[in-house]
Structure formats: structure tokens, C-alpha cells
Amino acid sequence: MGSLSFEKDFEPSVVTPRGLIANGDFGEMKRLKVATPTTPRKNLNVAVTEPGSRNDGPSLDCILMNYIDTLSQRINYHIGYPVNICYEHYASLAPLLQFHLNNCGDPFLQNTVDFHSEDFEVAVLNWFADLWEIEKDQYWGYVTNGGTEGNLHGILVGRELLPTGILYASKDSHYSVAKAAMMYRMDFEMINTSVHGEMDYSDLKARLLQNKGKPAIINVTIGTTFKGAVDDLDIILQTLKDCGYTYDQFYIHCDAALNGLIIPFIKNMISFKKPIGSVTISGHKFLGCPMPCGIQITRKSYISHLSTKIEYIASVDATISGSRNGLAPIFLWYSLCMKGRAGLQQDAKICNENARYLKGRLHKAGISAMLNESSIIVVFERPNDPKFIRHWQLSCTRDMAHVVVMPGITRETIDSFFNDLMQEREKWYQVGTTLPPCLADDIGSQNCLCSYQKMRH
Numbered sequence: 062m063g064s065l066s067f068e069k070d071f072e073p074s075v076v077t078p079r080g081l082i083a084n085g086d087f088g089e090m091k092r093l094k095v096a097t098p099t100t101p102r103k104n105l106n107v108a109v110t111e112p113g114s115r116n117d118g119p120s121l122d123c124i125l126m127n128y129i130d131t132l133s134q135r136i137n138y139h140i141g142y143p144v145n146i147c148y149e150h151y152a153s154l155a156p157l158l159q160f161h162l163n164n165c166g167d168p169f170l171q172n173t174v175d176f177h178s179e180d181f182e183v184a185v186l187n188w189f190a191d192l193w194e195i196e197k198d199q200y201w202g203y204v205t206n207g208g209t210e211g212n213l214h215g216i217l218v219g220r221e222l223l224p225t226g227i228l229y230a231s232k233d234s235h236y237s238v239a240k241a242a243m244m245y246r247m248d249f250e251m252i253n254t255s256v257h258g259e260m261d262y263s264d265l266k267a268r269l270l271q272n273k274g275k276p277a278i279i280n281v282t283i284g285t286t287f288k289g290a291v292d293d294l295d296i297i298l299q300t301l302k303d304c305g306y307t308y309d310q311f312y313i314h315c316d317a318a319l320n321g322l323i324i325p326f327i328k329n330m331i332s333f334k335k336p337i338g339s340v341t342i343s344g345h346k347f348l349g350c351p352m353p354c355g356i357q358i359t360r361k362s363y364i365s366h367l368s369t370k371i372e373y374i375a376s377v378d379a380t381i382s383g384s385r386n387g388l389a390p391i392f393l394w395y396s397l398c399m400k401g402r403a404g405l406q407q408d409a410k411i412c413n414e415n416a417r418y419l420k421g422r423l424h425k426a427g428i429s430a431m432l433n434e435s436s437i438i439v440v441f442e443r444p445n446d447p448k449f450i451r452h453w454q455l456s457c458t459r460d461m462a463h464v465v466v467m468p469g470i471t472r473e474t475i476d477s478f479f480n481d482l483m484q485e486r487e488k489w490y491q492v493g494t495t496l497p498p499c500l501a502d503d504i505g506s507q508n509c510l511c512s513y514q515k516m517r518h
């Protein structure tokens with residue numbers, strides 16, 4: 062580390078605009094109230110410059126301040142993706158940036174180097190094992206780079222246990238599931254979904270019966286990416302039973318990327334007391350973390366199929382990546398300790414109430430919208446202006462857009478978004494030549510308030 066010192070080289074205020082953190086009190090970092098609407102961020106045209114050639118241009122600190130300033134101005138317009146950007150712990154944890162922390166290999170085995178955080182990683186994994194009801198000596202897991210890696214891992218465990226298995230996932234499952242099928246060259250059955258985005262169990266049944274000779278590896282989505290629908294694990298297990306699949310003929314991976322920390326507080330569906338093989342979540346989604354990360358948990362007895370002894374790292378490796386981010390487990394551990402189950406439950410309740418509030422306002426104003434039970438994702442008509450979509454950083458599919466009401470998205474932000482939408486909508490649809498889209502096929506006729514549906518009712 063030589064001459065590096067945190068005070069000198071990592072002082073957060075060096076690169077933090079004064080407006081971002083009042084009085085330098087980092088514990089007080091909250092979503093900022095930005096008075097004037099800002100424009101989407103432009104490309105900063107950053108280049109790597111040689112140390113001796115910077116005399117004419119802005120200093121590195123200046124470039125960073127400019128960047129942080131832009132991000133801080135846009136923070137209240139980040140409502141279209143499931144990222145919790147409301148964490149207050151970065152100042153306490155910032156000194157960790159002076160160390161390279163690498164959790165390469167198996168977190169449960171003694172590491173031969175000191176610069177890792179596997180103690181924190183195991184603490185986090187134990188917390189999730191407890192949440193998902195599996196004994197400490199019965200599970201294995203690791204902190205991943207995100208939900209995608211968790212899915213790749215869970216499906217790989219399934220494939221190693223049942224090499225001839227067919228992968229089943231709904232049409233609304235995350236694209237990483239299809240990616241896994243492609244990477245592992247697995248047969249893949251895509252199951253239909255209801256208008257709400259939930260797996261169509263009769264279609265699943267028909268395909269399971271059709272493929273009866275082969276084992277089934279089923280990806281169950283606990284909170285779909287776009288509509289926040291929850292595939293019912295219990296119905297899927299019953300369907301497998303009805304189709305005559307015994308425990309050794311199926312493997313279930315639960316992709317609970319966003320809802321994994323919401324569902325347990327509403328309807329505890331995820332449990333290793335049921336015959337499931339693995340569960341994954343994204344750490345940066347509902348819990349929140351500055352760097353992408355996730356948690357993957359599976360049964361210990363399954364992991365020997367994947368474990369390889371690696372002499373170079375003096376460890377056994379059953380993970381997907383090589384080097385793993387050692388900072389992420391510490392951020393996750395810190396957040397879990399600060400919030401606890403009660404704090405997360407409170408977050409889930411507030412987000413769900415705020416999502417209902419947004420859906421209620423949209424419906425009252427005659428705008429098509431849908432919110433699945435226990436979801437925090439409000440699906441509504443796609444705004445008719447790409448600039449508006451970009452401004453609010455919305456995600457869109459076909460004629461739909463969605464707002465993910467994450468922790469930190471206040472009623473004030475929701476109102477500001479709603480008022481902006483109403484104002485712009487008047488312009489888009491004022492002449493009467495363009496009409497709001499019909500969403501009956503996408504979110505159900507009861508949620509669609511387009512003029513055609515109104516006429517029909």
C-alpha cells in the first residue's frame with residue numbers, strides 16, 4: 062500500500078460536490094430534492110490522459126465532480142429499473158476501497174491469503190439460509206455478481222444433477238434463463254403466461270406430460286422482470302406430482318431476483334423444506350448495494366457435482382466466476398445489520414403501498430395500469446414520447462412501460478412523475494388523431510382503460 066492513505070487519497074469530499082452531502086454528514090445522504098428538472102445525462106467524452114498532458118484540460122477531480130453532480134441531479138428520475146439507490150452506509154464503508162478484497166473460490170474453505178471478506182460473505186449467506194429455511198450444515202452458496210450469475214449457477218447445478226433434463230421457464234422469465242439454456246446447450250421449453258405474467262400451469266402440465274421420459278429442470282420466477290408476477294411454487298410442485306415426476310426426476314431453481322426480499326414478508330413461499338434445489342436474488346435490487354451483486358443458495362449435497370480442486374488458489378471451486386468482489390458481501394452484511402428483518406418488512410410494505418398509490422392515481426385519471434398482488438411494479442401505457450421515456454429512465458416493452466416503486470421512491474417523486482405524465486399526455490392525445498394504446502391483451506381488459514375498452518363496458 063506504500064504511501065496511500067485513506068485521508069489523503071480517498072477522502073470522499075475530494076470528489077463529492079458540496080450539494081450532494083450537506084455539511085459533509087455522510088450518514089444523512091438521502092434522495093436529493095432537485096428543484097429544477099434535469100436533462101438526461103450526456104456522454105462525458107472521457108479519455109484516458111497521460112499524467113504529463115493534463116495541464117490544459119480539467120483535473121481528474123473536476124471530471125469526477127462533474128460526473129457525480131450529474132448523477133446526483135438525475136437521482137429522482139430513476140424510477141424504471143429495480144435498483145435501490147437509497148443506502149446510507151457508503152461513508153462508513155468507503156475506507157475499504159483502499160484494499161483489494163477478492164473472494165475467489167469457496168467461501169466456506171480457509172483462504173490462504175488475507176485480503177478477502179469471506180467471513181462477511183458466510184454471515185450474509187447464513188442470514189439468507191435462515192430466511193429460506195435451510196440448516197447451516199445443509200446448504201452451500203456464495204455471493205455472486207448478480208441475479209444472472211445466480212440463475213446460471215442454479216440451472217447448472219440442475220443440469221449436473223439431471224444431465225438429460227429439459228429446462229422449463231415461462232415466457233416472462235428473465236433473459237438470463239434463455240442465456241443459460243443456450244450456454245449449456247439444454248433443451249428448453251418456454252411456457253405460456255397469463256395476462257398478468259404468471260406461468261400458465263396447464264401449459265406446463267401439457268409439456269411435462271409430453272416430455273415424460275426426461276427429467277425436468279424448472280426455473281420458477283418469484284417476481285417477473287416486467288410485470289412482477291409470481292409463479293406459484295406450490296402449484297408447480299403439485300403439477301409435477303400430478304404428472305408423475307418423482308423427486309429424483311426434477312430440479313427447481315427459484316429466481317427471486319427482486320421479490321426474494323418482499324415475498325417472505327407477505328406470503329412465505331420460498332422454503333428449502335420444499336423440494337427445491339436453489340434460490341437466487343440480486344443484492345443490489347431490493348436490499349441495495351452500490352455494486353451489482355447477488356446471493357445464490359443451494360443444497361450442500363448437490364455441490365460436489367460441480368466442485369473442482371484448484372491448486373493455484375488452494376481451494377475448491379464450485380462458483381461461476383474466478384475473482385469475486387469482496388466488497389459486496391460487506392455492503393450486504395452492513396445493510397442487513399442496519400435494517401434487520403423488521404426494516405425490510407417495513408420497506409416492502411411502504412413500497413407496495415406506494416405502488417398501489419401510483420396505480421390508483423393512474424386509474425383515476427383514466428390511464429391503463431396494472432399492479433400484481435404483492436408486487437411493487439406498476440405497468441402502464443407506454444408514454445408516447447421517447448424524450449419522456451428517457452427523462453424518467455423508463456423501461457418499455459411493446460405498448461407497456463413500468464415504474465418499479467423501490468425503497469426511496471417517495472410519494473413526492475410519484476406525484477412529480479404523475480403530474481409530468483398528465484401534462485405531457487394532454488399534448489400527445491389532444492388532437493384526437495392519436496389515441497392511447499389498447500392494453501387489454503397485455504394487462505387484461507379490467508386494467509385497460511382505452512376508449513375501445515370503455516365503449517365495450
Ligand SMILES: Cc1ncc(COP(=O)(O)O)c(C=O)c1O
Pocket residue numbers: 143206207208209210212234235237282284285286287316317318319343353354355
Ligand atoms: C427476474 C429476474 N431475474 C434475474 C435478473 C437479473 O439480475 P441481474 O441484473 O442482477 O443480473 C433480473 C433483473 O432484472 C430479474 O428481473
